[in-house]
Amino acid sequence: MNPLDPIARIRAADRAVGPSRSGDCVSAGDPILVRVAAGDGSAVRECQDAFGGLVWSIARRMLGATAEAEDAVQEVFIELWRSAGRYDPGRGTEVQFVATIARRRIIDRVRRLGRRLDADPLPEAPLEDDGPSSADNVELNDAAQRARAAMAELADGQRTVLELTLLKGLSHSEVAKSTNLPLGTVKTHARRGLIKLRELLADVADPLADAP
Amino acid sequence: MTPPELDSLLVDRATVGLAPEEAERLAALLAEHPDVDVEAYERLAAELDLALWGREERLPEGLGARLDAAAEAFIAELDAQA
Numbered sequence: 001m002n003p004l005d006p007i008a009r010i011r012a013a014d015r016a017v018g019p020s021r022s023g024d025c026v027s028a029g030d031p032i033l034v035r036v037a038a039g040d041g042s043a044v045r046e047c048q049d050a051f052g053g054l055v056w057s058i059a060r061r062m063l064g065a066t067a068e069a070e071d072a073v074q075e076v077f078i079e080l081w082r083s084a085g086r087y088d089p090g091r092g093t094e095v096q097f098v099a100t101i102a103r104r105r106i107i108d109r110v111r112r113l114g115r116r117l118d119a120d121p122l123p124e125a126p127l128e129d130d131g132p133s134s135a136d137n138v139e140l141n142d143a144a145q146r147a148r149a150a151m152a153e154l155a156d157g158q159r160t161v162l163e164l165t166l167l168k169g170l171s172h173s174e175v176a177k178s179t180n181l182p183l184g185t186v187k188t189h190a191r192r193g194l195i196k197l198r199e200l201l202a203d204v205a206d207p208l209a210d211a212p
Numbered sequence: 213m214t215p216p217e218l219d220s221l222l223v224d225r226a227t228v229g230l231a232p233e234e235a236e237r238l239a240a241l242l243a244e245h246p247d248v249d250v251e252a253y254e255r256l257a258a259e260l261d262l263a264l265w266g267r268e269e270r271l272p273e274g275l276g277a278r279l280d281a282a283a284e285a286f287i288a289e290l291d292a293q294a
Contacts (some may be wrong), residue, residue: 039290039294041287041290041291044283044286044287044290045280045283045287047283048271048276048279048280048283052271052275052276052279053268053269053270053271054268056268056269056270056271056272056275057265057267057268057269058261058265060269061265065272070272070274070275070278073271073275073279074275074278074279074282077279077282077283078282078286081283081286082286092255095262096255096258096259096262099258099259099261099262100251100254100255100257100258102258103226103254103257103258103261104254107227107228107229108229110229111228111229111230111231143259143262143263144262144263144264145263146263147259147260147263147264148263148264151260151264162227162260163264165227165228166227166257166260166261166264167261167264167265169228170228171228172228187220187224190223190224190227190228191219191220191223191224194223194226194227194253194256194257195219195223197256197260198252198253198256201256201259
């Protein structure tokens with residue numbers, strides 16, 4: 001492993017966590033990932049019920065309903081179980097932690113494939129969608145409102161590019177092709193848009209403090 | 213303040229991933245700026261993903277069984293370590 005490679009460092013940290021029987025005192029009321037990290041086998045089984053639908057939805061959206069997407073979901077869960085010790089309930093919800101790991105793994109896979117598969121189209125009006133339906137509904141609905149308000153403040157080009165990259169996993173080249181924008185413009189929109197969102201959302205809450 | 217090139221690479225990693233040469237460049241920049249939060253944009257992207265999409269979908273038939281088998285293998289690994 002290249003010790004300077006940030007991705008390799010993250011992976012190494014995950015491997016270092018590994019499965020463990022820490023002997024920590026945990027109860028059934030503790031977050032699932034905390035119990036997984038403590039070696040609770042029943043919590044490992046619960047992960048699928050709690051997060052399977054979410055991880056599958058991200059994989060299917062970016063990879064299509066394919067064998068690749070199914071492989072990606074399994075890969076995400078194995079990483080979740082192994083890196084559960086990195087989850088800190090004080091810094092964010094389990095759903096946020098799971099989504100971060102899932103996106104990272106799935107984006108890596110999309111990139112390795114070098115092309116997108118048969119992914120589903122975007123919803124017609126993603127900013128007016130009914131919102132999340134996860135176990136963290138209330139929290140996520142608040143987050144959804146904040147995020148939608150922030151997205152609405154972006155320039156049209158920035159918003160379009162971020163919807164296509166963040167939600168669909170399209171590469172910059174694919175966004176350029178689908179929007180007829182020059183590649184350089186797409187990259188600029190993506191970077192400036194996300195930086196702007198970071199600033200906007202930091203004014204309301206600090207999403208950057210929610211760390212997996 | 214995060215240098216613009218480093219910021220751009222972190223944004224790219226959070227949204228579209230990095231090519232190997234870009235990952236190497238990112239690693240070099242991070243070595244010069246060890247205090248930068250390398251996952252900040254990934255967490256932001258995940259939060260936006262959840263907020264703007266955030267729906268759950270039923271697992272396809274067969275995938276649930278695969279995950280069950282993977283979970284049992286992981287639990288066996290845990291037990292072997294106990």
